[in-house]
Amino acid sequence: MTAQIIxxxxxxxxxxxxxxxxxxxxxxxxxxxxxxxxxxxxxxWKEPLPGWLDNLNGPTGSVAxxxxxxxxxxxxxxxxxIDLVPVDVSINLAIAAAWKMGSKPTKTILVYNSTSGSINPxxxxxLETLGMAAVRKYPMENVxxxxxxxYKESAILHKICQVTLHSLPAYLMDTMAYMMGKKPVMIRVxxxxxxxxxxxxxxxxxxxxxxxxxxxxxNKELTEVDRRTFNFDLSDLNWPDFIAVYVKxxxxxxxxxDLSTLDEARKHTDKMFWVEKCLQIVLFIVFGKLFAWLFC
Numbered sequence: 001m002t003a004q005i006i007x008x009x010x011x012x013x014x015x016x017x018x019x020x021x022x023x024x025x026x027x028x029x030x031x032x033x034x035x036x037x038x039x040x041x042x043x044x045w046k047e048p049l050p051g052w053l054d055n056l057n058g059p060t061g062s063v064a065x066x067x068x069x070x071x072x073x074x075x076x077x078x079x080x081x082i083d084l085v086p087v088d089v090s091i092n093l094a095i096a097a098a099w100k101m102g103s104k105p106t107k108t109i110l111v112y113n114s115t116s117g118s119i120n121p122x123x124x125x126x127l128e129t130l131g132m133a134a135v136r137k138y139p140m141e142n143v144x145x146x147x148x149x150x151y152k153e154s155a156i157l158h159k160i161c162q163v164t165l166h167s168l169p170a171y172l173m174d175t176m177a178y179m180m181g182k183k184p185v186m187i188r189v190x191x192x193x194x195x196x197x198x199x200x201x202x203x204x205x206x207x208x209x210x211x212x213x214x215x216x217x218x219n220k221e222l223t224e225v226d227r228r229t230f231n232f233d234l235s236d237l238n239w240p241d242f243i244a245v246y247v248k249x250x251x252x253x254x255x256x257x258d259l260s261t262l263d264e265a266r267k268h269t270d271k272m273f274w275v276e277k278c279l280q281i282v283l284f285i286v287f288g289k290l291f292a293w294l295f296c
Contacts, residue, residue, distance in 0.1 A: 010202040024109065032105040034097045038090040038114040039210070040203070043246045045086035045237060051249020053087065059127075061196050063250045066131065067140040069272065070186075071193060072149030073161035076204035078125030083117040083210070085234070086242070090114040093232040096218055112218065113210040116234045124151060124204060130240050134247035139269040141257045144173070144186075146273040162197075166190045 002012065009015040024033050042059060044052040056064055059082075065071030076082075093114045101110060116122065128151045135147045149165065152158040167190055174184030219233055227233070251257045257265075 011199060028109065030107060032101045032107075034101040034110045034112070036090065036094045036097055036112045036114055037210075039083035039085050039116070041087050041090060042084050043086060043249045044088040045242060045245075046231070047088040049249075049253075051245040051247075052253055053249055054253060056254060059084070059200075060250055060254065061193070062200070063131065063135070063247055064140075064254065065193055066147055066149070067135040067143070067247065067250065069143040069145030069147050070166070070189060071197075072145075072165035073158050074128075074149075074151045074197065074204070075153075075155055075158040075201055076124040076151050077153055077207075078123065078128065078151055080124055080205070080207040081117040081121045082124050082127055082204070083115050083208070084122060085114050085116050086237075089232045089234060092230040093215065093218075096222060096226070096230050096232065100218055100221065110214065112214050113212060114215070114232070115210040115212065116237070117208075118210055118212045120234045120237055120239070122239050126239065127243065130243040131247065134244040136269070137244060138248045138251055138262065139265040140251050140255060141261055141265050141268070143265075143269055143272055145169070146269060146276045148276075162194060166194070 006012060006015040009018060021035060024035065040058050042053070044050060053060060062071060062074060093112055097110065097112050132147065139147070149161075152161060167187075170186035170190040173186045177184045177186075215232065219227065222230070248259075252259060
């Protein structure tokens with residue numbers, strides 16, 4: 001039934017956004033209406049605090065999954081633009097757009113695309129490199145595995161890696177937890193993660209070009225003071241610095257992990273690195289002996 005209702009829209013979220021705008025067009029009447037369309041909203045750039053966020057929506061779930069050592073594969077097209085926009089930038093734009101409509105009302109619905117792709121693009125491949133560096137610079141507490149893995153451009157390879165790098169280790173860890181009298185949780189975590197990955201796939205394997213003309217025009221109409229106070233110009237955003245702040249913010253504000261624990265977290269992460277390497281050596285020896293027994 002859902003597929004019949006949403007038609008060509010990728011999910012109910014995109015469908016209800018389009019439905020809302022359609023309602024404004026047909027039912028708005030003579031009301032002064034302005035629409036701000038954020039792309040993929042992530043952590044704050046500057047306000048209220050750099051890196052601030054309070055949920056695991058969108059890419060933040062992947063940041064958390066990689067940071068905790070759970071997520072090892074992700075399906076996307078690395079050369080495509082991932083249109084991220086900090087939450088405070090979209091809020092500043094909404095305030096400025098409301099001022100514009102309030103001071104110079106018009107019956108025409110004004111639309112402002114709060115996006116980064118047309119002025120300061122970031123690609124999925126860049127995010128992979130920057131994100132992995134950031135989660136190792138600001139490691140999270142009690143990682144279950146050393147943060148690693150890679151983005152895949154092959155759907156088949158991604159599925160294979162989901163089974164071998166996500167599901168099988170989850171079943172192994174839950175079996176060990178059950179034998180030790182602890183509550184098994186990893187299988188449920190991985191299933192939720194796979195569901196979230198599936199929801200993102202459409203946006204990670206497609207690309208859109210958004211016009212920023214209205215946003216640039218609005219920015220020029222502001223005074224210098226207002227441009228600083230309600231900044232929504234992303235041309236000066238440094239992506240390497242921001243991704244590092246984003247990861248640190250996920251650690252600090254979502255997982256509530258104090259920055260004073262970074263040194264201890266680094267020690268634990270380093271330990272998990274060597275645990276992983278030792279396990280890989282053991283598996284290599286076991287499979288080598290098995291191969292020799294079968295074919296030699």
